[in-house]
Amino acid sequence: MTINEAQQKVDTWIKSTGIRYFNELTNMAILTEEVGEVARIIARKYGEQSFKINEEDDNLSDELADVLFVIICIANQTGIDLDSALRENIDKKNNRDKQRHQNNPKLK
Numbered sequence: 001m002t003i004n005e006a007q008q009k010v011d012t013w014i015k016s017t018g019i020r021y022f023n024e025l026t027n028m029a030i031l032t033e034e035v036g037e038v039a040r041i042i043a044r045k046y047g048e049q050s051f052k053i054n055e056e057d058d059n060l061s062d063e064l065a066d067v068l069f070v071i072i073c074i075a076n077q078t079g080i081d082l083d084s085a086l087r088e089n090i091d092k093k094n095n096r097d098k099q100r101h102q103n104n105p106k107l108k
Helices: 003-014 024-045 060-077 082-096
Strands: none
Touching: 003 060, 003 082, 024 060, 060 082
16 A cells, blocks of 8 residues: 555545644644554563563564554645645655765664
8 A cells, every 4th residue: 555545545535534624733643653552562561661561462463564554644634635745754864964964873
């Protein structure tokens, strides 16, 4: 699925099943909540924290997909074409950071 296709699928789902988009501030709060769920899993699975008793080893891929879904919602409701935005962002990074990381002694 392309990014544009994902944006269309989310838009269709929101309008048919979700009724309407939550407002931008609500979606920002939901995004923060979803990122927190990703952080909790990573802290326990890859970091030094352990899972609590009866706490499952949650599905990281599902939580990342939740983050992506909300990002797509915010993009859709604010008129952003994520495909174009990502292409422009990668171009910016290629130009700005062409030598930056290669010259960073902390990364060697």
